[in-house]
Amino acid sequence: MKDFDVARLVQRVAVPVLAVIFALIVGGFLVAASGYPPADASFTVMQSAFSCSPAYCNFATVLTTAAPLILTTLGAILVLSAGLFSIGQEGQYGLGGLAAVVVGYAIPLPEGLHAAAALLAGAIAGAAVGVIPAVFRIFLGANELIVSIILNSIVMLVLSYLVNYPLRQSGGSASYTEVVDETARLAVFDPATKLGMNIVIALAFVVIVWVYLRRSTWGYEQRMAGAASAFARYSGMRTRVAVIRAAALGGALAGIGGGIQVIGMNYRVIDGFMDGTGFNGLTAAILGGMTVFGGALAALLFSAITVGAVNGLQIMMGIPREIGATVLALMIVFVSVQAPLVERLELWLSKKRGAAEIARRAAESPDASPPTAAPPPDRTDAASSLLASTAAGAPAPGLEEA
Amino acid sequence: MDAILNFFSSEMLHSGIRLTTPILLGAIASALSSRAGVLNLAIEAKMLVGAFVGLLALDAGGSTFTAILAAFLAGAITGGLMAGAHRLGVDLIVFAIGLNMLALELSVYLMRVLFGGTGVWTPEVDTLDDIHIPFIESIPFLGDLLSGYNVLVYLAFAAAIAFTLFFRYRPGRHLLAIGEAPGAAAAAGIAVPRYQATSLIVAGGVAAVGGAFLTVGELGLFTRGMTDGAGWIAVTAALLAMNRPGFLIPASLLFGFSDAFAIRLQSTTDLPQVVVQLLPFLATLVVLGIVGYRATRAAALLGMPKRPRGAAKRPQPATSTAGS
Amino acid sequence: MHTKTPRLIAAAALGAGALILSGCSGPSAADSGSDDTFSATLVGGVAGDLSYTDTTLAGLEQAAEELGVTTKHIETPDAAQGETLLRSAIPTSPDLLLSITLPLDTVISIAEQYPDQLIALPDQGDEGTELPDNVAAYTINVHEGSFLAGVVAGAMTESHVVGAVIGGQAPGLDQFALAYKQGVLAACPDCEVKLSYLNFQFSDPALGKSTALDLHSDGADVIFQVAGGTGTGVIEAAEENGFFAIGVDSDQDSVAPGTVITSMLKRVDANVFSLIEAAQNGDFASGYTQVGLADGATGLSWDTGSTVFEENAPAEAAAKIPAIKELVEDYRSQILDGSLAVCDALNEPDSEACAALG
Known part of the structure; x- marks a missing residue:
């Protein structure tokens, strides 16, 4: 058994790494097509993302950019792991940011408390947006994925209207809100990049969400609601409550993401604030295999590639910055394709092993039962199908017990 | 009364129909995929591919016809990729998210590499000519409604009607069966994978023509993300139509005209556009709620276990379709 | 279902590790412009x-x-x-x-x-x-140039209805729009000026086209665009439907020769x-x-010698240009010597000149 597990572990690590490498190779070809040596390009990306000098730390920029992204990633993971395929993080992020700004400039509060109140407002706004798809799914039986897409459009329209008209800074010539009070701004450690409490808050939530999902009853309930809803119901869990709670908490996280972007960086909402940070969070969640730490790392990788592509490729080498996001998109495509491939590979391996086992037993006793194919994995909801591969990857029960 | 008539100017009709066209083509693609049991969220990607490749072909010296054909083929290839991924058992939602992002970024990257470092590409090309229908053109209202568009506008509406008729025939019925219950359809001897693959490929082509309408048909230029979410609106419109072919035209018209209406509104009144722009989205939410609720109720009355209807619309697990 | 946790983390960690390792070895990114050139x-x-x-x-x-x-x-x-x-x-x-x-x-x-x-x-x-x-x-002071653009529109129009497509309603954009309106009314007191404000969409040519056609259907035969990339759609609409447009910011006369009468320059x-x-x-x-x-920070493309319109426009339209140019010069000297106050909606929105425009 031991040797088999090692083989499986190798596959499990090797195949996604292959997907990432594949994306990088294709990206390299694209860079070569634009007339630049790909090796130089990738070197420049890494250098512009990770180098640090006393005057200016590029990696701090990566962390600042990653902070809100990590929160939208966590929001996506929380919702998706409850079996709710909501991609409304973008809208939650947008409205969360706006709510935080309004509290930040309209309500005078003492320092510290003010920032907390702003983030709380962001969380509430995000949760309010986040809970709608869950309500539609549970009480009306509507497809929550579609509802969340529509909500993104609605929030986008409303946000643009609010920023341009009622909440527009008076006298300003461009489209943005008032600036939040000094008391509402997050503390900054590195004034050059505004790295500060934003990344601390983001990392704190990484730990909190991990503890919540892994170590709390609520987290267990929602994971079960996502992974095996029938089982969860029969064992007396209130899956509806668990799913709605997950949607609200996921929305709150994305809303806080919007909040730390505005009280940690921009100090106001600018028209065009919804720039894909919520959507990228979903992407990072997928790249990170829907796990808390994986997602956080993917969010970091995402920011590093984006910052590296802009600061390095575009500014230093003149290669269009879109190559960074192109490579990320390729990673998503390849990772999505790799999941069923691994599944098939494992199925094939376990069949081969099974056949060998049966042949061996048939040689010992003539009345062994014939092999059964692995049962189709129970993956009625998309979120668990994302995670994929394990159900079918496990050896068929008949063989295991025989 | 005059004020009302004045509000519904001939140009508003024209704008409404023109803005509807890409949405309608995308909605056909979305409904076709849904009917084959696949939630196709990559409509936006296919539109962008069509917009870019169409203009590329036109600039390379092709006629407008070859440009549209090239766009169709490029979209069909993208659809083919999706079909292949589906066959493998790939989660098509994730795949579509990747494709959308890829189309958005790669089109701009290629544009910049091929045509210089700027954010817009304006080749010297002639876009499609408008067709003026004799006689009808001179009828007041009707002339504005029916005449003076390029060929893709007529093609889009014709495609929607053809799509409706398609369901009256055998292959269409098979497709319906697949969308409702792939397992049963397979048991009845329908070649489910082939139908699904064909649907995805055709849907890709149709959506791409919707994108080509913007570049080859209307503007003759390409900018970053120039479909501006039309693909997502198309998916929404298809849902508003409950994926019924006969409802696609009115649903798409609602989205197209709400934009035209908003343009008109802000040049004649002080009402914020957002009010009008929100309407079709809110309407879709209501429709989704009602449809879902009725399906849940019906299931309950028949004594079936409550299951969100949405779940049935998701891509089927790999083994149930790819393996069958 | 959770056993696959390690694989993507491992993948991501591997990737990030590789990046960090290589990142440390490189020279600093910050030492580029150390030579003498400015x-x-x-x-x-x-x-x-x-x-x-x-x-x-x-x-x-x-x-x-x-x-x-x-x-x-x-x-x-x-x-x-x-x-x-x-x-x-x-x-x-x-x-x-x-x-x-x-x-x-x-x-x-x-x-x-x-x-x-x-x-x-x-x-x-x-x-x-x-x-x-x-x-x-x-x-x-874009209001000064926009006023002159308005004079051109007011002198050019046959229908006595002129329009403008403006990116959004904000003081900075009204600085263009209201001065333009003032200029139109100066050259053509009985003209109707239709200002169509967008929702701050500056990169949507299809929207610009629809909006311009909408104004045209209301009779406008000269349309000024103050809408960035969206404005290219305004010019496109004018070219296809045989009315005139006025460009903005840069010299857009040759975007559609014979259609763009002149461009209101903002010489950033x-x-x-x-x-x-x-x-x-x-x-x-x-x-x-x-x-x-x-x-010369604002003005018309004519100031820099553009004759694209005269050379490409239909004869009757081109024939009007010399007279219009004289009119423009007349107003220009009035603005320069201070005898004419143009509405500056950005810096002095409460001035008399602006109040008169509503």
Whole structure:
């Protein structure tokens, strides 16, 4: 058994790494097509993302950019792991940011408390947006994925209207809100990049969400609601409550993401604030295999590639910055394709092993039962199908017990 | 009364129909995929591919016809990729998210590499000519409604009607069966994978023509993300139509005209556009709620276990379709 | 279902590790511009909008060619990332950092943080805020040029209905729109001026086209566009439907020869050039500088000798131009000698001239 597990572990690590490498190779070809040596390009990306000098730390920029992204990633993971395929993080992020700004400039509060109140407002706004798809799914039986897409459009329209008209800074010539009070701004450690409490808050939530999902009853309930809803119901869990709670908490996280972007960086909402940070969070969640730490790392990788592509490729080498996001998109495509491939590979391996086992037993006793194919994995909801591969990857029960 | 008539100017009709066209083509693609049991969220990607490749072909010296054909083929290839991924058992939602992002970024990257470092590409090309229908053109209202568009506008509406008729025939019925219950359809001897693959490929082509309408048909230029979410609106419109072919035209018209209406509104009144722009989205939410609720109720009355209807619309697990 | 946790973490960790390792070994990114040539970096906008950003870039290019300075442009496609990008430009220590589209208070806070970094704002309305010593801002009196564009429209129209497509309703854009209206009414008192405000969409040509056609259906036969990239759709609509358009920001006369009568220039390029030139010569002057018609910072494309319209327009339209030019010159001298007050909706929205326009 031991040797088999090692083989499986190798596959499990090797195949996604292959997907990432594949994306990088294709990206390299694209860079070569634009007339630049790909090796130089990738070197420049890494250098512009990770180098640090006393005057200016590029990696701090990566962390600042990653902070809100990590929160939208966590929001996506929380919702998706409850079996709710909501991609409304973008809208939650947008409205969360706006709510935080309004509290930040309209309500005078003492320092510290003010920032907390702003983030709380962001969380509430995000949760309010986040809970709608869950309500539609549970009480009306509507497809929550579609509802969340529509909500993104609605929030986008409303946000643009609010920023341009009622909440527009008076006298300003461009489209943005008032600036939040000094008391509402997050503390900054590195004034050059505004790295500060934003990344601390983001990392704190990484730990909190991990503890919540892994170590709390609520987290267990929602994971079960996502992974095996029938089982969860029969064992007396209130899956509806668990799913709605997950949607609200996921929305709150994305809303806080919007909040730390505005009280940690921009100090106001600018028209065009919804720039894909919520959507990228979903992407990072997928790249990170829907796990808390994986997602956080993917969010970091995402920011590093984006910052590296802009600061390095575009500014230093003149290669269009879109190559960074192109490579990320390729990673998503390849990772999505790799999941069923691994599944098939494992199925094939376990069949081969099974056949060998049966042949061996048939040689010992003539009345062994014939092999059964692995049962189709129970993956009625998309979120668990994302995670994929394990159900079918496990050896068929008949063989295991025989 | 005059004020009302004045509000519904001939140009508003024209704008409404023109803005509807890409949405309608995308909605056909979305409904076709849904009917084959696949939630196709990559409509936006296919539109962008069509917009870019169409203009590329036109600039390379092709006629407008070859440009549209090239766009169709490029979209069909993208659809083919999706079909292949589906066959493998790939989660098509994730795949579509990747494709959308890829189309958005790669089109701009290629544009910049091929045509210089700027954010817009304006080749010297002639876009499609408008067709003026004799006689009808001179009828007041009707002339504005029916005449003076390029060929893709007529093609889009014709495609929607053809799509409706398609369901009256055998292959269409098979497709319906697949969308409702792939397992049963397979048991009845329908070649489910082939139908699904064909649907995805055709849907890709149709959506791409919707994108080509913007570049080859209307503007003759390409900018970053120039479909501006039309693909997502198309998916929404298809849902508003409950994926019924006969409802696609009115649903798409609602989205197209709400934009035209908003343009008109802000040049004649002080009402914020957002009010009008929100309407079709809110309407879709209501429709989704009602449809879902009725399906849940019906299931309950028949004594079936409550299951969100949405779940049935998701891509089927790999083994149930790819393996069958 | 949770056993696969390690695989992607491992993959991501591997990737990130590789990146960090290689990142440490490289030379610092910050030591680029150490040679003697003067360097200028522009942050903001998106190249290829055929309008605002492109005009600004033209100034940067001109400076590179004529002054021999090293130039760079950092685009800010996402508004929320603008500040980060401006900040990341500072360690490359350009001799002059130019910024467009970022909020003034953001620029000021960065300038205060880096008092040795010279920062120039080639197009910045005077918001009444004091500028630090290392910041220079040029304010362009676009209302003066827009008035002249209005005169052209008012003198050109046959239908006595003229329109304008404006990116959004804001003081900075009304500075164009209201002065334009005033100019139309000066040349054609019984004309109707239809102003169509968009919802701050500056990169949607299809919308611009629809809006222009809508105005045209209401009788407008000359339409002024103040909508950036969206405005290319306005010109397209005019070209296809045989009415006239007036371009904005840069010289757009040749975008559709014979359709674009003239362009209302906002010479951000000239400001960029003079700001770079001054800084290179050590004459960097902090604070606000107002530039207008007198400095050639605003005006019409005709001022720079454009005759594209006359050469390509239908004969009857082209025949009107000489008379219109005279009229324009007449108003220009009135503005320059101060006898005519043009409404400045950005800086003096309560002035008499603006009040008369409603």
